[in-house]
Amino acid sequence: MSDVTKKALAHTLKEMASRMPIDRITVSQLCLQCGVNRQTFYYHFRDINDLVEFIFDSEAASVLGNQKTYTTWQNGLQDIFGYVLENQDFVMSTYHSRNREQLTGYLLARTKVLLAAVVREVSSDLKISEEDQDFISDFYKYAFVGLVLDWIGKGMKEEPAELGERIELVIQGAFRDAAERFSSSETL
Numbered sequence: 001m002s003d004v005t006k007k008a009l010a011h012t013l014k015e016m017a018s019r020m021p022i023d024r025i026t027v028s029q030l031c032l033q034c035g036v037n038r039q040t041f042y043y044h045f046r047d048i049n050d051l052v053e054f055i056f057d058s059e060a061a062s063v064l065g066n067q068k069t070y071t072t073w074q075n076g077l078q079d080i081f082g083y084v085l086e087n088q089d090f091v092m093s094t095y096h097s098r099n100r101e102q103l104t105g106y107l108l109a110r111t112k113v114l115l116a117a118v119v120r121e122v123s124s125d126l127k128i129s130e131e132d133q134d135f136i137s138d139f140y141k142y143a144f145v146g147l148v149l150d151w152i153g154k155g156m157k158e159e160p161a162e163l164g165e166r167i168e169l170v171i172q173g174a175f176r177d178a179a180e181r182f183s184s185s186e187t188l
Contacts, residue, residue: 018089022097056106076114081160123179132182
């Protein structure tokens, strides 16, 4: 029952966010709309922010699937764009609220998982520290998320496939090149 209740609250919040800014949604309104009492809400969540975090965390696991290789990372990026588009009202409401940090955190976490796997793969035959691999994936993580947030901020007008192609043109081969440069600097 607990999981069902949490999912119902999440669904209701997403539905309400399509009609009003998340910052204006109260626990009382949410509970009334969902048909649960406040005590039930507070049994599961500290506040609306906690519920927003739950939504991103619980939905994030299914977004990337197995798209975490050098040859499929672009598909993983498209999956992130797809999630954002499918949940456009909720994402926009979150983007323009105090909860923007949670949206950013969600995007950073998903992108890190994607890129860390890619960097590990392209540097598997190189002598490169885990710390340097993390640095490379963090660098690109912030670049990707910055572009995604900019895309969201501009109203998601550009087609995700087009943006993905442009990103790919910019960084084609860059993961391996960066790993090789770090590998050479470690052997000096």
